[in-house]
Amino acid sequence: MIEINDTCAEDPPQADAFRMILIVGIGTLVCTIGIVLNSFLLLSLRRLDVFRSNLLYLFFLACLDILVELCFMLIFPSSLVWDYFRVEFLYTCWHFYIKYVSTVGQVLIAASTLLIVAASFERYICSLRSSIQFSPQRRFVSISIVGTCALFMKGSVFFELELQILPHCPPFQNLRLDLSEITRRYF
Structure with a gap:
């Protein structure tokens, strides 16, 4: 469960300009470049079997990787933008989707890691005996096992995140979620 303050401050902490530049500017740029390059990779792979x-x-x-980058962009930059510019619509949306996007991001990161391990294991087995070939069905089974394991390992994040409403606080202070917990889980 995420630690949440039971009292609201007079003035909520605002994101400073350095964090805005670092996370919103550079982070979003890196994610956008990653999405574009991974899309090019997918386009080049479509010509192959x-x-x-x-x-x-x-x-x-x-x-x-594309989905993880989208999750990052939905969690961190949007949080800083609503905190810095006081965009109430983004504030409301972020608090609605944060549990879902954070959980999906955690599952995807675990699945990516396990997928690299599965691919490395297949290459290792094939290097031991050059005559061994993995069938496409085995690869799909392996990928399915990876997805299932990632879901079991990180799916509980959904139930660990909890937002609490503080009824006596003004609108921008009534829902508080500590981003350090989500950041610690991602990095």
């Missing part, structure tokens, strides 16, 4: 080769792992890894 990825579903019958070991490029299937790379295909799914690029897809997961």
Whole structure:
């Protein structure tokens, strides 16, 4: 469970300009570049028969990477923008979707890591005996196991995040979520 203050401050802490530049500016730029480059990779892989080769792992890894970058952009920059500019609509939306996006992000990060391990394990097995080949069905089973394991490992994040309403606080102070807990989980 996330620690939440039971009292609201007179003046809520505002994001400073350095954090805005670092997270909103540079972080969003890096995520956007990552999304574009992974999309180019997916476009180049569509010409190949990825579903019958070991490029299937790379295909799914690029897809997961795009989704992780989108989750980052929905969690951190949007939080700083509503805190800095006092955008009430973004504030309301962020508090509605944070549990879902944070959980999906955690599951995707775990799935990406396990997918790299699965691909490395297949390459290791193939290097021991050059005659061993993995069938596409085995790769799909492996990817399914990776997804299931990631869901079991990190799916509980949804139940650990809890927002509390402080009825005596003004609108921008009544829902408080400590971002340090989410940041610690991501990094």
